[in-house]
Amino acid sequence: MPMAASDIERLIRESIPDAEVTIRDLAGDGDHYSARVVAKSFEGLSRIRQHQAVYAALGGRVGGELHALQLETAVPHGE
């Protein structure tokens, strides 16, 4: 069951309120997305922890109903 990009964005924002989320539907099939998540709250976290925070926000959907999510996380520049 494909997920809408807006749902992915909403779930991430609910769990990481300061996140700036950019979703792209890579194949146009609602099943292969890339997400770039930039959040001040990622500061001091390893890449693994940043990605885990996003996976946790998506509540177990990644690897399941959300088959392919190419993920990039970052801390905002110029603080």
Add this chain to the structure above:
Amino acid sequence: MNVSDAQTRIAEVVKNNDIVLFMKGTALFPQCGFSSRAIAILDHLGATYETVDVLQDPEIRAGIKEFSNWPTIPQLYVKGEFVGGSDIMMEMFESGELQQLVGANA
């Protein structure tokens, strides 16, 4: 299925191999785009690595997601440490970090 047994087997593999990639398929025939990308990165770096095909073993396939609290495959481990999936590998490849990490073992 014995969950703790799968965890023990994964821990052994990670401990006994300096560089090991848990993936779908084999290095020659990856069965998923993300696994294929991970192999391409390791080969480009000239790394010597082991692979574990999770498609051959449902216990490992399920267990590896618990092992590092990471929901996706592939997963790269270097010197017993979880490095990340293919996205993190690509980021670290582009920044030169991955070369340092695996180069030290070559």
